[in-house]
Amino acid sequence: MIDRSKDLQPNILTEQFIPDHVFVYLEKGELECYDGSKNYTFKEGDICIARKNRLARYKVKSKIEYKFFCFGEDFLKIIQKKHNLKPVSLTTKDTFLKILNNELLLAFIQSLSPYFENNQNIDKTFQDIKYEELLFILLKIQPELAGLFFDFSVPHKIDLELFMMKNFTFNVSLQRFAFLTGRSLSAFKRDFKTVFNDTPSRWLTQKRLQEAYYLIDKKNKRPSEIYLDLGFEALSHFSFAFKKYFGLTPSDIIERKANE
């Protein structure tokens, strides 16, 4: 359980793979999230759950303060066994589930402040109790969330081509891509070669660079605006890779357009 009332939390804001279900209460600011197919906007006072085993990108629209709780699988299994909770079917496939504001939830959030040590982590003595309390409040408000919290299945084998075309801009490791498509790393590489007739790394770089070229040339985007969204971690490397692939730097494209 983390309180971020003072600053941003770099790891949650740059993390693109969600390993556990995360409850987020946005105290201040505005946050935009993208999961590869849909945009979600969260404003001050919004509460949501980010579903595990999904890819997501975050964009801070205005300085944010928030509290978040990560529900690990071990904890959820213990609670399920302890209270004999049954999973129910959850219809929505969304990555981010908005939770309606509720008296119980608001009272719970307000009750947290005395438990925090140094404004960061909750006192360990009360951690499990507060997690359990939050879980039961959520299940009371939206019983169908049991279908999310108590679904411990791993991703099943899915259409590789469809998944990669939708998610190639996410900068995650091949292991993550393999896991999310329901394959071992070896099976992922073999299937990838069959489907795309290329290695994953080379294909990903080419797709990202082609997308960059399109955005710069047709959408008048600046390199600094797009390199992160396309899965590059450094502008210098983006520029280097771009020139290596197209023989021109991103600036050359912009300059050429200006002279047309």
Next chain:
DNA sequence: TGTAACTTGATATCGTCGGA
């Protein structure tokens, strides 16, 4: 189909330079 060992190549990082 998964694992392990080895090789290859991409990337992060840092510093520098030039132009606006």
Next chain:
DNA sequence: TCCGACGATATCAAGTTACA
């Protein structure tokens, strides 16, 4: 002063192959 391009280099992820 800031932004973008570029080069050098160390590191480690990805690719390849063999084998169970």
